Amino acid sequence: MEMKGRVRDAKQPVEKRVKNFNEVALGYTEEQAVSEASRCLQCKKAPCVKGCPVEIDIPGFIKNIKERKFQDALEIIYKTNLLPAICGRVCPQETQCEILCTLSKKGQPVAIGKLERYVADRGEQQLNCSILKGKNITDTKVAVIGSGPAGLTCAVELAKCGIKVTIFEALHSPGGVLTYGIPEFRLPKEIVKKEIETVKKLGVEIKTDVIIGKTLTIDDLFNDNYKAIFIGSGAGLPSFMGIPGENLLRVYSANEFLTRVNLMKGYLFPEYDTPVTTGDRVAVIGGGNVAMDSARSALRLGAKEVIVLYRRTEKEMPAREEEVEHAMEEGIKFIFLVQPIEIIGDENGYVKGIKLIHNKLGEPDESGRRRPVPIEGSEEIIPVDCVIVAIGQNPSPLIPSTYKNLKTGKKGNIIVNEETGETNIPGIFAGGDIATGAATVISAMGMGRKAAQSIMKYLENQVKTEKKG
Numbered sequence: 001m002e003m004k005g006r007v008r009d010a011k012q013p014v015e016k017r018v019k020n021f022n023e024v025a026l027g028y029t030e031e032q033a034v035s036e037a038s039r040c041l042q043c044k045k046a047p048c049v050k051g052c053p054v055e056i057d058i059p060g061f062i063k064n065i066k067e068r069k070f071q072d073a074l075e076i077i078y079k080t081n082l083l084p085a086i087c088g089r090v091c092p093q094e095t096q097c098e099i100l101c102t103l104s105k106k107g108q109p110v111a112i113g114k115l116e117r118y119v120a121d122r123g124e125q126q127l128n129c130s131i132l133k134g135k136n137i138t139d140t141k142v143a144v145i146g147s148g149p150a151g152l153t154c155a156v157e158l159a160k161c162g163i164k165v166t167i168f169e170a171l172h173s174p175g176g177v178l179t180y181g182i183p184e185f186r187l188p189k190e191i192v193k194k195e196i197e198t199v200k201k202l203g204v205e206i207k208t209d210v211i212i213g214k215t216l217t218i219d220d221l222f223n224d225n226y227k228a229i230f231i232g233s234g235a236g237l238p239s240f241m242g243i244p245g246e247n248l249l250r251v252y253s254a255n256e257f258l259t260r261v262n263l264m265k266g267y268l269f270p271e272y273d274t275p276v277t278t279g280d281r282v283a284v285i286g287g288g289n290v291a292m293d294s295a296r297s298a299l300r301l302g303a304k305e306v307i308v309l310y311r312r313t314e315k316e317m318p319a320r321e322e323e324v325e326h327a328m329e330e331g332i333k334f335i336f337l338v339q340p341i342e343i344i345g346d347e348n349g350y351v352k353g354i355k356l357i358h359n360k361l362g363e364p365d366e367s368g369r370r371r372p373v374p375i376e377g378s379e380e381i382i383p384v385d386c387v388i389v390a391i392g393q394n395p396s397p398l399i400p401s402t403y404k405n406l407k408t409g410k411k412g413n414i415i416v417n418e419e420t421g422e423t424n425i426p427g428i429f430a431g432g433d434i435a436t437g438a439a440t441v442i443s444a445m446g447m448g449r450k451a452a453q454s455i456m457k458y459l460e461n462q463v464k465t466e467k468k469g
Contacts, residue, residue: 005039005107005108006036006039006107006108006109006110006111006230006291007028007032007035007036007039007111008112009025009026009028009032010025010026010027011024011025011026011326012024013026013085014330014331016328017185017330018030018218018299018300018330018331019300020185020300021183021184021185021246021267021297021300022185022188023183023184023185023186023188023297024186024326025089025184027093027114027117027118027121028114028115028117028118030068030118033065033066033114033115033118033119033224034065034066036110036114036115037062037063037065037066037110037115038066038248039103039110040059040062040063040066040110041102041103042059042062042063043059043102046058046059047100047101047102048097048098048100048101048109048112049097050096050100051096051098051099051100052078052096052097052442053096053442053443053445053446053447054081054442054445054446054449055080055097055252056076056077056079056080056081056097056152057076057079057080058097058112058114059078059133060076060241060311061073061074061076061115061116062110062112062115063238064076065115065118065119066416070119070122072166073119074119074120074122077116077119077120080151080316080449081153081445082148082152082156082195082198082199082202083152083153083445084116084117084119084120084195085117085120085121085191085194085195086112086149086178086187086191086192086195086441087113087116087154087347087442088113088115088116088117088118088119088120088121088446089113089117089187089191089439090178090182090187090439090441091440091442092320092442093111093112093113093181094109094320094321094322095460096442097112097113097414098110098111098112098113101360105372105407120195136162137159137162137163137164137203138163138164138441139225139337140162140163140164140227140459141163141164141165141166141226141227141228142158142163142164142165142166142226142227142228142230142455142459143165143168143221143226143227143228143229143230144158144165144166144167144168144229144230144232145167145168145212145229145230145232145233145399146167146168146169146170146176146231146232146234146432146434147167147169147174147175147176147196147206147208148177148178148232148234148444149174149176149177149178149232149431149432149441149442149444149445149448150230150232150234150432150433150434150444150445150447150448150451151167151176151232151432151448152167152174152176152234152432152445152448153228153444153445153446153448153449153452154194154230154354154429154431154448154449154451154452154455155156155167155199155204155230155448155452156199156202156204156452157448157449157452157453158452158455158456159199159202159203159204160202161452161456163456163459165203165204165205166204166205166206166207166226167205167206167207168205168207168210168212168216169206169207169208169210170209170210170211170212170233170261171208171209171211172208172209173208173263174196174206174208175189175192175193175196175199176232176234177193177234177433177441178192178441179262180258180259180262180263181255181258181259181262181290181293182258182262183261183262183293183296183297184262184267185296185300186293186323188194189262189448196379196444208288209466211215211398211453212233212399213398213401213402213403214398214402217402217403218402218403218428219403222427223280227427227459227462228427228429228455228458228459229428229429230421230429230430230431230448230451230452230455230457231399231414231423231428231429231430231431231434232430232431232432232434232444232448233395233396233398233434234394234395234396234432234434235393235394235395235396235400235433235434235437235438236255236393237255237393237394237395237396237397237412238253238254238255238256238389238394239253239389239391239392239393239394239462240253241285241340241389241391243340243341243342243343244342244343245342245343245344245345245351246343246348246389248343248345248350248351249345249348249349249350249351250277250278250279250351250385250386250387251343251351251386251387251389252386252387252388252389252414253388253389253390253467254284254286254291254293254294254388254389254390254393255389255393256291257276257294257298258290258293258294258297259295260274260276261297261298261301262277264382266301267297267300268302268462274434276301277386278298278301278302278385278386279303279351279384279385279386280303280304280305280384280385281303281304281305281307281383281384281386282295282298282306282308282384282385282387282388283304283305283306283307283308283309283340283354283382283384283385283387283388284298284306284307284308284309284387284388284390285310285340285387285388285389285390285391286308286310286389286390286391286392287308287310287311287312287316287317287318287319288317288318288319288390288392289319289320289323290390290392290393290438291308291310291319292308292319292320292323292324292326292327293323294388294389294390295308295327295332296326296330296332298328298386298388299330299331299332302354303386305333306331306332306333307332307333307334307335307382307384308327308332308333308334308335309335309338309340309354309356310334310335310336310337310338311337311338311339311359311372312336312337312359312361312370312372313336313337313361313370313432314334314336316369316370335356335373337358337359337360337361338356338357338358338359339356339357339358339359339372339374340354340355340356340387341355341356341357341379342354342355343355344381350385351385351386351387352383353382353383353384354381354382354384354387355379355380355381356379356380356381357374357375357378357379357381358374358375358378358379358380359371359373359374359375360372360373360375361370377436386459392437392438393433393438394412394437394438395411395413395433395434395435395437396434397411397412399414399434400412400414405425406423406425406428407423407424411437413434413435413436413437414430414434414435416429416430416431417437418433420453420454421435421447421448421451421454421455422453422454426458427458429436429451429454429455429458430451431444431447431448431450431451432444432447432448435447
């Protein structure tokens, strides 16, 4: 919870927001932003910067907000991050830059994310931003697979160096998880479109409806004279629990549910022809941000009751504190220390209940959190009409399965050098969720940025080799 001193932004009232998909957090006014920026101590060593995967000059842009030099603030952010309106909304600043803020030792850290959002949301100032002028695009071509955070960031960094970048996106709209995974009330799609337009202004071409591994292969790209390839195809493979009843009607993976709602505009049915039925009582299994997004979306689609089932306690939930707080404000119920063991159906094949077993916490597991241990004889059945499984996503398997030479890990992730993004194949780089498994938007962006720097070195070495030859 935020304490006295930190400026709070306004939110949509609970009674209104549960009935619409409009953004919940309304952001700072100019006076609020200037007031919050004035709290920054302008530390010389700036510990906050070390917590940012893309290394934004945080004290620099905040100082300009304090002085009402908003264009200068934006230009500072744009040097390392061309998606600030997105990051200001969805980055877990509280566990990254803000946790390292000097003020957090004695009180509340500066609201770095809210200030980043404020600068990014101000009008059309970015159209004149000097960073967008970039360098003249050369004939050197690089292909980027996937238009999510990792792909967009890699493309931007390459374009700023004058590389001719083409992004290949499998879906019909660019943005990756930003478009299909995060609901409108947390990240409006107009914001995503606007920031992708900024990427295009640098000369990046985006081709949609192209599935690499089906429409085109990796070899096709090399044969078409792409000198390097960055794979940022994300974690689109849903995880299931492997319990009876997961094939019943109205059992969704969170991937399918959120894609129907967000990308295919299911929340606007019948204006868009994507009905998403939940029934009156919905159970969401999981404790991360995706579970919160699913639960809050189900509520807005008309469910009368939404229950989040989590196998540990609230303390161990990986979701952002703000997202849990918003869910609880909206009336979503939580049952902790329970594990689903069966989904029960009716005679027509629809969900009618879920069987749970209660847990107690045992010794810590590899994640450092105490392991849930089932309590014998504690089973119960609760009636539900719909189950959404939000227990994580695995890396998209298509490219590794169609390009066998790529080294992959146990979970299907492409193995890369963490510092460079290099795979075992010269000229092929990867980053984001395809390499790490499901992680944060900003960590994917950090990997995209590192990979772009490595790709530039690779291209320079190729030129030197060709000259020697």
